Amino acid sequence: MRLPPPDPQPDLRVEIGRNAKLPLTLRNPVMVASGTFGYGTEYARLIDVQRLGAIVSKGITLHPRRGNRGPRVVETPAGMLNAIGLQNVGIHKLVSDKAPVWAQWDVPVIVNIAGDSIEEFAYMADQLEGVPGISGIELNISCPNVWEGGRVVAEDAETTAAITEAVRLRTGLPLLVKISPQVADIVSVARAAEDGGADAVSLINTFVGMRIDTRTARPVLANVTGGLSGPAIFPLTLWLVYLVSQHVGVPVVGVGGVASLNDALELMLAGASAVQVGTATFVDPGTSLRILDGLREAIRSRGCASVGDLTGLAHPSRRAARAAR
Amino acid sequence: MDLFSARVVDNEEIMPSTHVLTLEAARAARSASPGQFLHIRCGDGLSPLIRRPMSIFRTDGTLLQVMIRNVGEGSSWIVRRQAGDMLDCLGPLGRGFRVSPQARNLLLVGGGYGVAPLVGLAERALARRANVSLAVGAAASELIFPASLIPEEVEYLVATDDGSAGYRGFVTDLIPERLVWADAVYACGPLAMMAALARIMRDLAPRKPAQVAMEERMGCAMGVCLGCCIESTRGPLRVCTEGPVFDIRQIVWREEAAAIGTRGPGVGGHG
Ligand SMILES: Cc1cc2nc3c(=O)[nH]c(=O)nc-3n(C[C@H](O)[C@H](O)[C@H](O)COP(=O)(O)OP(=O)(O)OC[C@H]3O[C@@H](n4cnc5c(N)ncnc54)[C@H](O)[C@@H]3O)c2cc1C
Ligand SMILES: Cc1cc2nc3c(=O)[nH]c(=O)nc-3n(C[C@H](O)[C@H](O)[C@H](O)COP(=O)(O)O)c2cc1C
Ligand code: FES
Numbered sequence: 214m215r216l217p218p219p220d221p222q223p224d225l226r227v228e229i230g231r232n233a234k235l236p237l238t239l240r241n242p243v244m245v246a247s248g249t250f251g252y253g254t255e256y257a258r259l260i261d262v263q264r265l266g267a268i269v270s271k272g273i274t275l276h277p278r279r280g281n282r283g284p285r286v287v288e289t290p291a292g293m294l295n296a297i298g299l300q301n302v303g304i305h306k307l308v309s310d311k312a313p314v315w316a317q318w319d320v321p322v323i324v325n326i327a328g329d330s331i332e333e334f335a336y337m338a339d340q341l342e343g344v345p346g347i348s349g350i351e352l353n354i355s356c357p358n359v360w361e362g363g364r365v366v367a368e369d370a371e372t373t374a375a376i377t378e379a380v381r382l383r384t385g386l387p388l389l390v391k392i393s394p395q396v397a398d399i400v401s402v403a404r405a406a407e408d409g410g411a412d413a414v415s416l417i418n419t420f421v422g423m424r425i426d427t428r429t430a431r432p433v434l435a436n437v438t439g440g441l442s443g444p445a446i447f448p449l450t451l452w453l454v455y456l457v458s459q460h461v462g463v464p465v466v467g468v469g470g471v472a473s474l475n476d477a478l479e480l481m482l483a484g485a486s487a488v489q490v491g492t493a494t495f496v497d498p499g500t501s502l503r504i505l506d507g508l509r510e511a512i513r514s515r516g517c518a519s520v521g522d523l524t525g526l527a528h529p530s531r532r533a534a535r536a537a538r
Numbered sequence: 539m540d541l542f543s544a545r546v547v548d549n550e551e552i553m554p555s556t557h558v559l560t561l562e563a564a565r566a567a568r569s570a571s572p573g574q575f576l577h578i579r580c581g582d583g584l585s586p587l588i589r590r591p592m593s594i595f596r597t598d599g600t601l602l603q604v605m606i607r608n609v610g611e612g613s614s615w616i617v618r619r620q621a622g623d624m625l626d627c628l629g630p631l632g633r634g635f636r637v638s639p640q641a642r643n644l645l646l647v648g649g650g651y652g653v654a655p656l657v658g659l660a661e662r663a664l665a666r667r668a669n670v671s672l673a674v675g676a677a678a679s680e681l682i683f684p685a686s687l688i689p690e691e692v693e694y695l696v697a698t699d700d701g702s703a704g705y706r707g708f709v710t711d712l713i714p715e716r717l718v719w720a721d722a723v724y725a726c727g728p729l730a731m732m733a734a735l736a737r738i739m740r741d742l743a744p745r746k747p748a749q750v751a752m753e754e755r756m757g758c759a760m761g762v763c764l765g766c767c768i769e770s771t772r773g774p775l776r777v778c779t780e781g782p783v784f785d786i787r788q789i790v791w792r793e794e795a796a797a798i799g800t801r802g803p804g805v806g807g808h809g
Contacts, residue, residue: 248809251762259541259760271762272809279774286757286765291584293757296808297764300774327809353809419808440808444584472584495758496579496587498541498628 223512224519227487230412234385237349239266242520243505246468246491247272247325252311259498263319272325272353275333277303282435287424292443294422296436304340316346323349335379342384349387368396370405377409391415394453403457415466416454443492446470451483458484474507482527546623555608557617564600566630572659573634573751573783577759579626580612591756593655605654631759632782635659635724635749645720646672649727653683655751660692675709678702710734717743726751733791748786752777
């Protein structure tokens with residue numbers, strides 16, 4: 214008797230930037246989020262980072278930044294607040310010191326950039342063009358910033374479109390635009406990114422919050438406010454991914470509170486094509502790879518051939534389509 | 539440095555609210571050096587979420603000890619662990635004390651649970667026949683680290699705020715007269731104590747080697763989140779990676795930093 218052939222491995226690949234000059238095919242949809250994985254080298258001592266779908270590097274600015282005074286982090290129920298203040302080595306050092314290391318790696322590295330102006334974003338994209346080891350750009354237009362008096366930079370669709378267009382003109386790399394959850398109309402901001410030429414939108418950056426030390430009656434963070442991340446924000450992320458993915462055509466990357474395989478699956482069913490793991494890595498450095506290993510099995514057991522078959526299955530339109538079949 | 543699960547073999551309350559946990563952790567015990575720390579998960583759920591940094595207290599063969607002061611949610615979870623329980627640890631992390639082989643006379647200064655890394659340091663120093671003085675400060679006698687846990691060869695000096703044991707006053711008051719004897723000074727304790735020590739060293743012994751183990755709130759403890767940075771003369775440094783032990787002259791003490799910096803929303807942004 215002949216045994217049936219083994220199930221083929223499900224296809225985990227995700228394409229970002231179908232229309233970019235240099236499209237990026239991720240081997241799998243599990244990435245690690247900017248600011249939670251340094252420049253990729255630090256966790257390499259602990260886990261096999263080469264298996265990740267992609268690494269998004271710490272937000273980089275044109276000039277090196279010293280960051281905020283401490284305390285910069287504080288724990289919250291099922292989460293944490295951070296007010297790092299974008300401490301980083303500056304784009305020139307990133308290109309000269311970090312990119313050569315990445316060029317030796319299998320795992321693609323996407324560089325998260327934060328500009329002070331449209332021109333600065335465009336200039337930074339220029340600096341990254343053609344640099345071996347850099348496989349994509351994620352625009353951090355969502356980090357509450359010194360620019361514009363501490364307001365979230367791209368609160369409005371117009372600025373988002375303008376920044377995205379300016380960078381699009383300068384880069385052939387796949388372009389992700391990372392969006393703040395705290396904008397008046399997130400759908401229009403995401404659409405503006407798409408219209409401006411983004412290849413994907415990353416949803417979401419952190420929520421603004423604070424904590425007060427009751428003994429001293431002072432805010433715990435020296436910066437007073439910080440960005441909330443971790444499992445506490447997961448349902449908020451899920452809802453925004455569910456909402457936005459019904460209104461944009463480009464892939465949505467879900468980020469915010471992902472800590473388990475189940476979280477990743479929920480995000481994909483809600484419309485994400487890929488996910489990023491952030492704060493959960495601090496708690497358990499193996500989180501991202503465990504999600505990846507579980508994902509393969511979960512897809513197979515559902516009878517799906519590829520990871521893309523899961524994306525958006527929870528949407529009413531997809532549910533109706535399935536019912537009709 | 540590893541991510542490992544350590545079996546608790548003993549948990550002893552050595553003084554009020556302070557426990558020493560003995561862990562079976564062969565690899566970490568062998569590679570650890572005094573001043574390094576573990577990042578310990580407090581439970582397996584989502585709260586408390588972030589690991590807690592704890593100094594390595596002592597090592598002996600395959601055993602590793604931590605000394606935990608019960609001050610909040612995370613530490614109280616750790617001190618409730620019993621023999622047989624498992625503890626999820628990351629480490630050893632950071633850079634420990636650096637002791638020059640020429641240093642014969644070591645002066646150690648501790649406050650509160652800051653004694654923890656100093657005991658391990660004293661044991662290593664004695665093993666290579668150095669002389670060790672350990673000066674410890676506390677609010678009152680019942681909070682003084684028990685002398686029975688300190689090797690006999692160590693000269694143990696005690697200061698209490700209320701005079702209930704040893705010298706009445708700050709532990710740093712005991713330092714100046716011992717500076718001639720000491721080849722090097724190592725400290726761990728409350729920020730105010732270490733800042734006072736920094737002033738003494740600046741004024742009385744500006745060239746004598748002196749190191750301090752610093753504390754800051756941590757996220758990753760792996761050097762990626764930049765949550766634990768403190769001000770140094772070289773710019774911000776990560777306590778988890780460049781530290782926790784620093785040259786005392788590298789630190790910009792917070793009172794001074796406060797004068798330079800500004801405090802308020804939107805100064806530097808999140809992320
Ligand atoms: C390098 C290093 C070594 C340490 N070694 C020891 C040790 O050997 N023994 C010991 O008892 N304690 C030590 N501490 C302090 C210990 O980490 C805190 O007491 C502990 O994190 C408090 O957690 P909690 O949940 O009990 O308290 P909570 O007050 O509920 O903690 C709330 C949050 O604040 C953080 N936090 C509170 N106090 C501190 C602090 N002093 N330093 C850093 N983060 C803090 C916690 O980690 C947690 O994220 C060390 C700290 C550092 C940075
Ligand atoms: C310490 C820390 C630093 C961060 N730095 C950046 C950054 O530089 N650029 C950026 O776009 N997002 C940054 N983020 C946001 C994360 O990339 C992510 O969007 C957010 O934390 C939500 O995901 P999580 O809940 O999985 O952490 C940072 C988050 C943390 C916790
Ligand atoms: S705790 Fe994250 S860099 Fe030190």
